[in-house]
Amino acid sequence: MTTITNPCAQAAHRARIIAEIARDRFADGPIRAAILTIAAHLDAAADHFAALPPGTQGLPTEATEELFRAEQAAVDCPATRFPAEFGEYVLAPLVDRPLPMPAPLRPLDPAHALQETDLRNRLEQLHADTAAQSERPAQWLGSVLRTWQKHMRLADSVRAHNGRPCNQR
Template identity: 50%
Template structure:
């Protein structure tokens, strides 16, 4: 029997917070959205710092300051969909500590077949990424970049589907 390596779940959560903050800073967006992305990144950095300060070992509780910073980041993303961060995206940070479910998109119900195929491909990619535990833990930053790229594409597709479904020729 081989011993499994020790995993510091607090450090993993902190790394995830920092990685997503980097993703927020790297996004291209209009100036008003860039301001919000900067605020989201700062909240994620704060959460990461609070999580990083915790000693490895038995799980005791989440620091209130970290959960507040994550809540603020989530709230900003929900209030500003142009950031292209899904509702509940901070569960990617908390998942190593709480085993919370990772966010998943609601069905778009596109009328146009092309959009239906695109949605199916993106949903499949997200399923694959969520199930890739080795990639999640060993190459966390890369994994999160892939996850949030898929989310960004899905959220853009959702906008296109809303417009396409509202076209008079697609009304049944």
């Protein structure tokens, strides 16, 4: 596999990968519509990134606006199970900031706490795997987004468990 070295081309490639991941998710009704909206905005962002000449400095406004719209669609429909900050994975080749991590869940159930620790450790391992990020971005992004998806499901379980009257402190 050829490694893409142009940061704008890398961002375009990552946006297209995440759009494909979105389209591959099973859902129906309003969740499916939100997923397709996310994918459409990611495709538009990819087109804007791809249109930039090599060596372009800074973040292109049109592309970042499309990423914002994609992230907003995820925020507006949490059932898509896309993290609110997934655009950071697209922008990573262009900016020097840490990749997003989920907020602590603070579960009361020890089994949930163990699951959270495992998922956070997995995400940290994936973030640290710079070779996979550049050499196998589709596999890497798929693993990252599956881990986020599992964490978001766990967050729902933790909220339900922590919210039970017997668990109120």
